[in-house]
Amino acid sequence: MPFVQPPTILFLMTTAEKVYRVLKAEAPGYVSGESLALSLGLSRAAIWKAVSRLCQMGCEIEGQRHHGYRLVSSDDYNELEIRRIFTEKVFFFDELVSTNDEARRLVNAGEKAPFVVIAKKQTGGRGRRGRSFFSPDGGIYLSIVVEVTAETNVESITTAAALGVSNAIDSLGFDTQIKWVNDIYLSGRKVCGILCEGVISLEDYSLSEVVIGIGVNFSSTDFPAEMKDIATSLYREGEEKISKAEFAALEVKEVLSALKDPAYLEKYREKCFILGMPVNVISLKGEREATAIDLDDKAHLVVRYEDGKTEHISSGEVTIRPLY
Numbered sequence: 438m439p440f441v442q443p444p445t446i447l448f449l450m451t452t453a454e455k456v457y458r459v460l461k462a463e464a465p466g467y468v469s470g471e472s473l474a475l476s477l478g479l480s481r482a483a484i485w486k487a488v489s490r491l492c493q494m495g496c497e498i499e500g501q502r503h504h505g506y507r508l509v510s511s512d513d514y515n516e517l518e519i520r521r522i523f524t525e526k527v528f529f530f531d532e533l534v535s536t537n538d539e540a541r542r543l544v545n546a547g548e549k550a551p552f553v554v555i556a557k558k559q560t561g562g563r564g565r566r567g568r569s570f571f572s573p574d575g576g577i578y579l580s581i582v583v584e585v586t587a588e589t590n591v592e593s594i595t596t597a598a599a600l601g602v603s604n605a606i607d608s609l610g611f612d613t614q615i616k617w618v619n620d621i622y623l624s625g626r627k628v629c630g631i632l633c634e635g636v637i638s639l640e641d642y643s644l645s646e647v648v649i650g651i652g653v654n655f656s657s658t659d660f661p662a663e664m665k666d667i668a669t670s671l672y673r674e675g676e677e678k679i680s681k682a683e684f685a686a687l688e689v690k691e692v693l694s695a696l697k698d699p700a701y702l703e704k705y706r707e708k709c710f711i712l713g714m715p716v717n718v719i720s721l722k723g724e725r726e727a728t729a730i731d732l733d734d735k736a737h738l739v740v741r742y743e744d745g746k747t748e749h750i751s752s753g754e755v756t757i758r759p760l761y
């Protein structure tokens with residue numbers, strides 16, 4: 438049996454977590470054991486135990502006889518940080534096969550949306566059209582589960598999610614663009630992929646939830662040879678301007694806000710760089726040359742084929758066609 442890490446749920450706060458939050462707020466300064474004990478209503482022995490637990494969890498904490506404790510450093514992408522920063526319900530894992538798979542499993546086990554599943558790496562990350570998604574340490578892999586109600590515009594979820602992630606990245610000073618339908622590009626290379634999947638209710642066979650799976654190359658630069666020229670990362674390792682936990686929270690906030698934005702389509706259109714470009718339309722029937730000419734009001738891509746006929750594409754894929 439493989440070891441399955443129990444998930445971390447946001448709302449239960451342990452003593453170690455309470456101590457972590459105080460030390461983090463005061464870092465790199467010292468906090469005396471006495472004031473920790475007083476402010477948290479705990480004994481000095483309980484504080485000492487919590488500090489030991491934090492050290493086991495990867496925090497470096499210095500203890501000085503007359504000064505108390507101080508947080509020297511900690512891995513900023515851990516369950517303590519995620520739980521400190523997120524306001525949404527989050528399940529955090531060091532490793533998963535796929536966050537989308539885990540999100541569906543949780544829904545089927547009765548977990549109520551909205552919630553988020555995050556993994557530091559994936560061993561079987563899935564991409565669109567049955568492809569795999571390269572998911573080593575250094576990327577941010579998460580799935581946002583939203584409930585489908587009578588008001589939900591299901592068709593807009595994929596494009597609105599792309600706008601949300603693009604906005605999150607751009608708020609850090611980047612200038613991303615979107616390749617229809619939901620690939621995010623930075624300086625001509627893919628920096629993020631999104632896979633939206635529906636969950637069907639077994640009670641009435643209706644669509645009950647949507648899982649929005651997002652993979653961002655944050656500081657993963659070790660791409661395999663076949664990806665080197667087409668993929669990029671936001672940062673090189675060690676040059677990050679924001680922690681992974683903070684970026685993940687920002688991403689979730691921007692996606693949830695784009696899903697509610699009545700003007701999302703206009704904003705999406707401004708970022709969609711393939712309009713006017715020659716493309717190959719890939720469908721079950723094969724590949725066909727066309728020009729991408731517009732987005733309709735459902736965010737379907739309007740393409741014109743060489744015979745002059747137009748088509749509104751709602752799913753499938755287009756690749757950009759070089760003109761030589």
Ligand code: BTN
Binds near residue numbers: 651
């Ligand atoms: C694509 O570019 O083809 C879509 C890639 C989607 C990858 C994300 S990473 C988080 C979530 N879990 C998965 O297994 N896939 C999505």
